[in-house]
Amino acid sequence: MNTEIRSENRATTREILTVSELNRAVAGILERNLPVVRVEGELSNVVRAASGHWYFSLKDASAQVRCVMFRGRARNVDFSPRDGDRVEVLALATLYEARGEFQLNVEAMRRAGAGDLYRRFLELKDRLQREGLFDAARKRPLPAHPAAIGIVTSPQAAALRDVLTTLRRRAPAIPVVVYPTQVQGAEAPAQIAAAIGRAGNRRDCEVLLLVRGGGSIEDLWSFNDERVARAVAACPLPVVVGVGHETDFTIADFVADLRAPTPTAAAELVAPDRRELARGALRLAQRLQMAMRRRLDRAAQRLDTGTRLLRPPSAQWRDRARRVAALAQ
Numbered sequence: 001m002n003t004e005i006r007s008e009n010r011a012t013t014r015e016i017l018t019v020s021e022l023n024r025a026v027a028g029i030l031e032r033n034l035p036v037v038r039v040e041g042e043l044s045n046v047v048r049a050a051s052g053h054w055y056f057s058l059k060d061a062s063a064q065v066r067c068v069m070f071r072g073r074a075r076n077v078d079f080s081p082r083d084g085d086r087v088e089v090l091a092l093a094t095l096y097e098a099r100g101e102f103q104l105n106v107e108a109m110r111r112a113g114a115g116d117l118y119r120r121f122l123e124l125k126d127r128l129q130r131e132g133l134f135d136a137a138r139k140r141p142l143p144a145h146p147a148a149i150g151i152v153t154s155p156q157a158a159a160l161r162d163v164l165t166t167l168r169r170r171a172p173a174i175p176v177v178v179y180p181t182q183v184q185g186a187e188a189p190a191q192i193a194a195a196i197g198r199a200g201n202r203r204d205c206e207v208l209l210l211v212r213g214g215g216s217i218e219d220l221w222s223f224n225d226e227r228v229a230r231a232v233a234a235c236p237l238p239v240v241v242g243v244g245h246e247t248d249f250t251i252a253d254f255v256a257d258l259r260a261p262t263p264t265a266a267a268e269l270v271a272p273d274r275r276e277l278a279r280g281a282l283r284l285a286q287r288l289q290m291a292m293r294r295r296l297d298r299a300a301q302r303l304d305t306g307t308r309l310l311r312p313p314s315a316q317w318r319d320r321a322r323r324v325a326a327l328a329q
Contacts, residue, residue: 020097027095030102034093039065039104040112043085056081058089058104067091069106077109079247085216086112111217118217121224124251128226133233134254140238142258142270143206148175149270150205150237152195154183159213159242159263166267171274177204182222183212189225196231196239207270208237210252211263214245223250232256242266 017025041058048054052071057064067089069077081087088111091104111117128134149167153160155178167176179195182188192210199208210232212223222228223243232239232255241252242260253259260266 023095023097023100027097030093030095036092038088038090040088043081043087044083046081046083066101066103067106068103073107088112124226128229139257142238145272146206148205150177150199150208152179152181152210155180159211162264163211163267166264167271171271184219188222189227193227193231196235200235200237208239209266211242211266220244220250223252228252229255240266240269
């Protein structure tokens with residue numbers, strides 16, 4: 001009887017697991033039985049830890065999953081993920097043992113649909129480059145002191161406020177003309193191209209800014225449209241494109257006479273800084289004053305030399321009288 005009880009106790013003991021053992025076993029089952037998967041969803045709660053690791057959630061309309069992307073793999077991502085971005089990840093499903101939480105260990109990340117969009121981007125870029133639309137020889141210099149500045153963008157865009165604030169600070173006396181257009185959506189490319197054409201035809205300004213704030217590749221796709229690229233190339237005015245963030249490049253950037261990393265930088269490129277102009281005017285005034293002083297000093301020196309060489313008329317007449325007398329002899 002006692003032997004049976006002891007055997008039963010040993011069997012029960014073997015079936016009891018610690019929490020750590022349980023979580024480790026579940027993690028192993030997941031990793032062995034579920035291969036590396038591709039998952040698409042929307043980013044939320046993106047956190048970049050001081051260690052360089054990224055923590056975030058990937059969600060759709062009805063579910064979400066916690067994710068981690070370690071520093072070595074995060075370095076290979078070619079964009080800066082933000083809440084709301086739609087992405088595709090290559091990940092290993094596992095369990096974070098310390099908290100017993102199901103999570104994805106992300107190996108790679110790209111924007112959702114970026115593969116097809118990027119292919120189309122490269123195809124158009126290659127074709128327009130072969131046509132010569134990107135050639136440096138066709139780039140025009142910007143006017144140093146434009147009489148007026150044009151802006152093609154959405155009236156509701158934050159980029160417009162940034163540009164106007166910068167222009168007001170740097171060159172408040174220069175008039176600004178806004179050519180309103182959508183900058184995102186199916187209708188945006190045609191509207192942007194029409195606004196650029198309108199600015200070129202009216203000639204209300206001497207330089208044109210094409211600007212938009214940051215966003216995903218889908219948000220900025222209007223500026224990769226061939227109609228917009230050809231409108232920029234055909235515009236008789238110098239065009240500065242400032243779209244997105246510093247790392248964002250669009251087809252319009254390559255066609256433009258000058259590419260700015262941001263809308264604010266575009267405004268700084270076309271508007272002379274009034275404070276720098278005032279300092280330049282002061283320097284010119286000082287140089288002019290010094291030049292005039294040197295010129296007056298040289299004139300005074302010549303006058304002194306001439307005064308020393310100048311002889312009185314009476315002495316000249318005496319010399320001439322002596323010469324006449326000598327000739328008479």
